[in-house]
Amino acid sequence: MRHLPTGRPKSLPRIQAEVWPRESAKERDTRLERQAAVKKMFLRCWDSYKRFAWSHDELTPLTGSHHNPFGGWGATLVDSLDTLLIMGLNDEFAVAARAAAKIDFSKTTLGRVNVFETTIRYLGGFLAAYDLSGDQNMLRKAREVGDMLYVAFDTPNRMPIARWDPEAAVKLSPQQAPERTLVAEIGSLCMEFTRLSLITGDPKWFDATERIREALEDQQESTLMPGIWPISVDAKHLDFTQDYTFSLGAMADSVFEYLPKMTALLGGLVPCYETMYKSAMNVALKHMLFRPMTPDNADIRMSGILHMDEENGEIVHTLETSGQHLVCFAGGMFTVGGKLFKDAEHLIAGQKLTEGCIWAYNATKSGIMPETFTMAACRDADDCTWSEQEWQRGVLKEAGQNQADLFKAEDIITEEALPPGFTRVGDSRYILRPEAIESVFILYRATARKDLLDTAWQMFEAIEEHTSTAMGNAAIADVMLRDGTTAKLDSMESFWLGETLKYFYLIFSEPSLISLDEYVFNTEAHPFRRLLR
Incomplete structure (x- = not known):
């Protein structure tokens, strides 16, 4: 059993x-x-x-019904508990907490449970509600969820099953971790499990995720891009080195996000988290961040996807110069890491990544950043001047067209409503994501820059204009407004109330409300109390 760290937290x-x-x-x-x-x-x-959806996972904001993608345990209910407290809605919290205390986790609408999503939403939600309220029922439910999830680790090598069948576990069916799983799904359980161990004094949850951390640390320098882990790993054979694709975005994001946050959560008592963070981010800074070419020559950064390939017996790497709304969290991560570890380069990267997402919001007709897109990278990050023809060639390259046919580029730009700088928009939706405002909030708290308040408000107004419905807010199909309007989708994920509106509320609050020097947010924006001196 790996025991919880002891000693006085560091300053x-x-x-x-x-x-x-x-x-x-x-x-x-x-x-x-x-x-x-x-x-x-x-x-x-x-x-x-x-x-319309009480005790269900999500409201459907167009039809006034519900949707249950997260076990049918009331994901929006649990995700919103700490938001209610932060907003001073104490009576609403009391009602919600009583309902949440009655959730029956022995029954589920799903055959298989997503261990990662259950951890960040339910376990994280109950832990934050307890940390903010002291309500013992919230701690009891956190322990109940933690005990359930702990069984997913009952495998020969103690690696968890990412898509876990609780009914099979009840029947004592043999369990094995999968040969292929996303690195984020096994590497991003540590904050919630560790906080539960810290509160209860029971080290079993810390032990469970500490074993994963040890494996990540042991293999960090043995991957095809030493220092950083790929998006897919083999949990069954405990091999985290074979995949050829690396990213700070989807499928990998929170495993990196949690490295500096675990340092904060544990008061620096597990110093290897700092070492692991620095090793990974040194690779990201060198190989994954790029400056996109923009009409205003903005000195911003995006984080792309790194692909490793074999040519003539040697491994070479190429960078896909893409952007993701999801990867906007990275600006906040670099800002937190730069502050905690006194690293000026990381602070600059955090600022430029965050401003890159702000730029992408401002560039579209709707004022909202698309889910995924690509841009042309500057050849020299220190000297990058806008070139209309270079942009057009980038558009043609992404479309698989002859890069000399610039007239064809103009047709594509018009048809796809591409703003200058964008070479393709792979997914034009906005699904009410929080990552951009998350990093704007963190950068504001870290720098006290007043202009970020106006930035946040401009983002909020754009989102309100295009997503509001009579019953709530809905995801939208096309932020590019190709036909002048955008279709609303009948979806309002739980993170809209649990994350996005929480960050918008906090940026307009006093800085002492959920201070980043007292709390650390999990990847679902649930604040946990830090160990402090």
């Missing part, structure tokens, strides 16, 4: 800005008006959830 550097500019009465009134608008939007969605 880590502050994450939040130490000096905040003086706020005029007018500025305060504006900030509070904006905060009230966010709360009003939350309450409209929450009231509809109570009316």
Whole structure:
């Protein structure tokens, strides 16, 4: 059994800005008006959830019904518990907490349970609700979920089953970790499991994820791109080195996000998290971040996807110069890491990545960033001047067309409504994601930059304009507005109330509300109390 670290937590550097500019009465009134608008939007969605989808996972905001993709255990209910507390909706929290305490995790609408999603939403939601309220029922439910998830680790090598069959486990069927699983799904359980162990004093959950951390650390320098893990790993044979694709985005994101956050959560008592973070991010800084060519020559960064290939017996790498709304979390990650570890290069990267996502929001007709897209990378990140023809050639390359046919590029740009700089939009949806405002919020708390408040409000207004429905907010099909409008989708994921609106609310709050020097957010935006000196 790996025991919890002991000793006095270290005095880590502050994450939040130490000096905040003086706020005029007018500025305060504006900030509070904006905060009230966010709360009003939350309450409209929450009231509809109570009316049409209570105790179910998600509200369908167009038809006024419900959807159960996360076990049917009330994902929106649990994801929203800490948001209710943060917004001062204590009576609503009391009602929600009583309902959440009655959730029966022995029954599920799914044949297989996604261990990662259950951990970040349910276990994380109950732990944060307990940390903010002290409600013992929330801790009891956290332990109940933790005990259930612990059984997914009952395999010969103690690696968890990412898509776990609880009914088979009840029948004592043999369990084995999968040969192919996403690195994020096994490497991003440590914050929730560790916090549960810290609160209860029972080290079994810490032990479970510490074994994964040890395997990640042991193999970190043995991958095809030493220092960073690929998006797919073999948990059955405990081999994290064979896949050829590397990314900070989908399928890998939170395994990197949790490295500096675990340092904060444990008060620096497990120093290898810092070492692992620095090794991985050194690779990312060198090989995965790129400066896109933009009409305003903006000094911004995006994070692409690194592909390894074999040519003439040697491994070579190429960077797919893509962008993802999901990878917008990276700006906040670099900012937190830069602050905690006093690394100026990481702070600059955090700022430029966050401003890259802001740029992408501002570039579209809707004012909202698409789910996925590509851009042409600057050949020299320090000297990059906009070239219309270079952009057009990039558009043709992405379309698989002759790069000399620039007239064809103009047709593609018009047909796809591509803003200058974008070479392709692979997925034009906005599914109410939080990652961009998450990094804007973290950068604001870390720097006290007033301009970020106006940035956040502009993002909020664009989202409100295009996603609002009579019953809540809906994902939209096309942020590019190819035909001048966008179709709404009958989907409102639980992270809309659990993450996106929480971050919008917090950026317009006093900096002391959920201070980043006292709390650390899991990847579902659930704040856990840090170990402090």
